[in-house]
Structures are given as C-alpha cells and as structure tokens.
Amino acid sequence: MVMRIMAATSLVTLLTFAIWAQRGQAPAGAPAAPAITGSEVAAMIAKSPSDKNALGQRMLQLGTYNVNMEHRVMGQAAAVHEKEAELFYVIDGAGTIVTGGKLVEEKRTNDANLSGTSIQGGVSKRISKGDWIMVPEGVPHQIPTVEGALTVMSLxxxx
Structure with a gap:
C-alpha cells in the first residue's frame, strides 16, 4: 500500500513538473505577436485617397484573423456576413451605421456574404472617434453616410 502511494505521488510530481516546464513557452515555429504603431496607422490614413473609399487595407494578420483599415469618404452598400461577426473601431471621423432590418435588393456576393443597396427597418446610430461596434453574424449592416471622412478598424x- 505504501509503495502504491509513493508511486502515485511520484507520478503526480513528475507530471506537475512536466506541465510546469511547458507553460509559457510558445510552440516551435509560432509567429511573433503582430503589432502596428499609431504612427504607422497615421501614415496609412495619410495615404488614403480623399475622393473615394479605400477598404480592406491590411493592418495586422494572425492566422485567419485580419485587421483591416477602412477609410470612407462616402456611404457604401449594405452587407451581411453569414459565417462571421464583424468588430468595428472608429479610428477617426464620424458617420452613421445602420444595423438590423432587411437588405434591399439583396444579392449573393460569395458563399458566405450578401450585399444590398440599403437596409429597410434597421436601427441608425451616429458613430464617431473612439466608438466600438460589434455586428453579430447574419445581421445586415451599412455605413450609409459619412461626415467628411471616416476611418475604422474592421476585424x-x-x-
């Protein structure tokens, strides 16, 4: 009986040390944490055209996650992402976002996304610098109006 207790204690101790030794270590070949500085973001904004929207400018990427910058000077079509949520952060500027409701003149753009000319029955909200917006998957959304220029981070x- 004493031998069994000693064997079990030894095994638990050995496993504890093995687990402890692995904690905090990145797997071999793991990528470094992607980062972008405020001055790099400012440079991206400065390079954005002033007469048309510049969408999908890659800021960061990690695996399947892409952080993009969208610089808008005018409204854009409505969208629904059927298999993903979308997080927006307003970097600069102001505009209006409409969420919910139903797409008008709905068209399939690919196997997981729909677009429309506008949204019927949605909720409008003014957004400005510093605001965060989380759009759940399957929810129509659109930024139909922009006050001058609007720059958002999209994930x-x-x-």
Whole structure:
C-alpha cells in the first residue's frame, strides 16, 4: 500500500513538473505577436485617397484573423456576413451605421456574404472617434453616410 502511494505521488510530481516546464513557452515555429504603431496607422490614413473609399487595407494578420483599415469618404452598400461577426473601431471621423432590418435588393456576393443597396427597418446610430461596434453574424449592416471622412478598424471574427 505504501509503495502504491509513493508511486502515485511520484507520478503526480513528475507530471506537475512536466506541465510546469511547458507553460509559457510558445510552440516551435509560432509567429511573433503582430503589432502596428499609431504612427504607422497615421501614415496609412495619410495615404488614403480623399475622393473615394479605400477598404480592406491590411493592418495586422494572425492566422485567419485580419485587421483591416477602412477609410470612407462616402456611404457604401449594405452587407451581411453569414459565417462571421464583424468588430468595428472608429479610428477617426464620424458617420452613421445602420444595423438590423432587411437588405434591399439583396444579392449573393460569395458563399458566405450578401450585399444590398440599403437596409429597410434597421436601427441608425451616429458613430464617431473612439466608438466600438460589434455586428453579430447574419445581421445586415451599412455605413450609409459619412461626415467628411471616416476611418475604422474592421476585424472579421469567424465562427
């Protein structure tokens, strides 16, 4: 009986040390943490055209997650992402976002996304610098109006 207790204690101790030794270590070949500085973001904004929207400018990438900058000077079509949520952060400027409701003149753009000319029955909200907006998957959304210029960070969050 004493031998069994000693063997079990030794095994638990050995496993504890093995687990402890692995904690905090990145797997071999793991990428470094991507980062972007405020001055790099400012340079991206400065390079954005003033007469048309510049969408999908890659800021960061990690695996399937892409952080994009969208610089808008005018409204854009409505969208629904059927398999992912979308997080927006307003870097600069102001505009209006409409969420919910139903797409008008709905068209399939690919196997997981729909677009429309506008949204019927949605909720409008003014957004400005510093605001965060989380759009759940399957929810129509659109930024139909922009007050001068609007720069947002967009992160799609797949299921």
């Amino acid at each position: 799609h969050l797949p299921r």
